[in-house]
Amino acid sequence: MPARRRATARPRAALIFGDLWEFDPAPETADPRLKPRYELFIGGSFVRPRSGRYFDSINPANERRLAEIALAGPADVDAAYQAAARAFRPWAATPGRERGKYLFRIARLLQDRAREFAVAETMDGGKPIRESRDFDVPMAAAHFFYHAGWADKLDYVVPGRSVAPLGVVGQVIPWNFPLLMLAWKIAPALAMGNCVVLKPAETTSITALKLAEILQDAGLPPGVVNFVTGAGETGALVMGHPAASKVAFTGSTEVGKAIMRQLAGTDRKMTMELGGKAANIVFDDAPIDQAVEGIVNGIFFNQGHVCCAGSRLLVHEPVADRVISRLRNRIRVLRVGDPLDKNTDLGAINSGAQLAKIRRLVASGVREGASLFQPPCRLPARGFYYPPTLFTGVTQSHRIAREEIFGPVLSILTFRTVDEAIEKANNTPYGLSAGVWTDKGSRILRMSTELKAGVVWANTFNRFDPSSPFGGYKESGFGREGGRQGLLDYVRLAGGGEP
Ligand code: NAD
Numbered sequence: 001m002p003a004r005r006r007a008t009a010r011p012r013a014a015l016i017f018g019d020l021w022e023f024d025p026a027p028e029t030a031d032p033r034l035k036p037r038y039e040l041f042i043g044g045s046f047v048r049p050r051s052g053r054y055f056d057s058i059n060p061a062n063e064r065r066l067a068e069i070a071l072a073g074p075a076d077v078d079a080a081y082q083a084a085a086r087a088f089r090p091w092a093a094t095p096g097r098e099r100g101k102y103l104f105r106i107a108r109l110l111q112d113r114a115r116e117f118a119v120a121e122t123m124d125g126g127k128p129i130r131e132s133r134d135f136d137v138p139m140a141a142a143h144f145f146y147h148a149g150w151a152d153k154l155d156y157v158v159p160g161r162s163v164a165p166l167g168v169v170g171q172v173i174p175w176n177f178p179l180l181m182l183a184w185k186i187a188p189a190l191a192m193g194n195c196v197v198l199k200p201a202e203t204t205s206i207t208a209l210k211l212a213e214i215l216q217d218a219g220l221p222p223g224v225v226n227f228v229t230g231a232g233e234t235g236a237l238v239m240g241h242p243a244a245s246k247v248a249f250t251g252s253t254e255v256g257k258a259i260m261r262q263l264a265g266t267d268r269k270m271t272m273e274l275g276g277k278a279a280n281i282v283f284d285d286a287p288i289d290q291a292v293e294g295i296v297n298g299i300f301f302n303q304g305h306v307c308c309a310g311s312r313l314l315v316h317e318p319v320a321d322r323v324i325s326r327l328r329n330r331i332r333v334l335r336v337g338d339p340l341d342k343n344t345d346l347g348a349i350n351s352g353a354q355l356a357k358i359r360r361l362v363a364s365g366v367r368e369g370a371s372l373f374q375p376p377c378r379l380p381a382r383g384f385y386y387p388p389t390l391f392t393g394v395t396q397s398h399r400i401a402r403e404e405i406f407g408p409v410l411s412i413l414t415f416r417t418v419d420e421a422i423e424k425a426n427n428t429p430y431g432l433s434a435g436v437w438t439d440k441g442s443r444i445l446r447m448s449t450e451l452k453a454g455v456v457w458a459n460t461f462n463r464f465d466p467s468s469p470f471g472g473y474k475e476s477g478f479g480r481e482g483g484r485q486g487l488l489d490y491v492r493l494a495g496g497g498e499p
Contacts, residue, residue: 044222
């Protein structure tokens with residue numbers, strides 16, 4: 001028998017996972033330059049809270065206290081709005097090209113201190129250093145650069161019409177991308193001539209307060225940006241303050257609805273960036289290995305704490321077994337553990353409360369009859385960790401297919417036809433993002449037209465750019481951040497009216 005035929009008859013060698021994939025620890029050692037206590041940032045200075053109260057920010061990777069954070073009460077939020085209102089007229093009257101210079105300076109100073117910010121972000125929030133270093137911090141700087149470029153081009157925001165700033169804007173952000181969400185919010189507001197009162201999430205306030213140091217170094221006029229820290233009660237004060245011309249909220253749909261109820265009947269301009277339950281749809285003609293990487297990135301990036309995470313995988317039946325088996329192999333080699341280790345793929349879950357929510361929803365998936373797969377994986381003894389998780393045999397009525405888990409948990413469903421994929425993808429109250437994996441351009445065009453989602457990625461997932469507007473449909477919210485569309489939410493047409 002010829003040698004060639006003998007060779008093809010041999011069984012295919014299986015990839016060996018296990019000890020071969022062990023790495024030595026590679027901890028990031030840059031100094032995050034944390035202070036033991038952070039005050040409020042009002043009128044360009046760090047000030048003690050009139051409430052006299054502080055709360056702890058802990059490191060979710062080991063549950064140790066990182067710093068004390070001031071808790072802003074009604075008098076503090078009021079002081080922040082007063083400072084912003086005083087700063088507004090001179091800031092709005094500053095020529096756009098001068099405002100742009102401040103934004104450029106902020107971007108450059110953030111780049112100068114990028115490694116320090118990345119370490120602080122990872123310690124405060126639990127995300128892998130690889131992501132804070134390569135994504136969060138550079139992307140935050142990119143947003144300041146991008147909007148710096150818009151500041152002197154106000155005449156081109158709505159061609160043929162001149163635009164004017166709104167006034168003081170109240171902003172509240174979540175904990176999953178603390179610095180980046182802050183940049184998404186304050187860069188367009190400042191570029192268009194508004195002043196800001198912003199509240200970071202209570203578990204991740206530190207990088208906002210470090211950015212306040214940069215605002216001071218950049219010489220930003222006092223009061224143009226103010227940071228008040230605290231939990232939901234402080235957030236409600238920021239959103240409900242009568243001096244706010246507009247409020248911008250990013251967070252859960254539940255809290256977004258509460259804010260809308262709170263502000264119903266007022267003429268407050270609003271934007272809401274809320275939750276999601278995105279479908280990542282893989283057709284049988286997709287490049288399967290590339291799709292598997294996209295699925296992994298879609299759901300395990302930032303431990304799945306991503307509003308646009310591809311948390312529902314819809315896979316075409318002819319390739320379902322192949323995709324699922326490759327996914328299982330792929331997640332066996334994901335490294336879960338110390339977020340400061342440069343080899344870590346999945347860091348810590350942001351808080352004990354979020355970990356409890358993930359566990360509750362996973363338990364509901366098992367109870368309702370879906371099949372759970374978790375690779376064997378050693379989790380650190382202290383801190384909040386959860387292994388990468390796949391559910392097969394999921395039906396549309398399962399809670400894990402309907403509710404946002406906001407963790408490293410993928411629910412896998414199958415489909416036979418394009419129409420079925422579209423119907424299943426749209427069968428959700430959310431509409432933030434979706435992914436399509438196929439070789440056919442015509443199918444991509446049809447899917448992107450028929451999927452009710454603010455962003456549809458084709459043959460990729462979780463791609464962001466400051467020039468690309470981001471936002472939702474249905475219960476994922478309204479308004480856009482990024483691009484020219486994002487600017488429109490921070491201006492009115494001169495002489496009145498909506499852009
Ligand atoms: P959350 O709604 O619990 O909290 C978000 C922020 O709102 C926090 O700063 C919190 O302190 C504050 N807050 C809580 N109650 C409030 C109230 N009554 N009034 C005003 N503010 C209040 O959400 P979270 O758990 O921090 O973040 C996760 C959620 O954020 C997920 O649902 C995720 O999908 C969503 N998210 C959406 C986007 C987007 O662009 N659409 C981006 C990131 C996160």
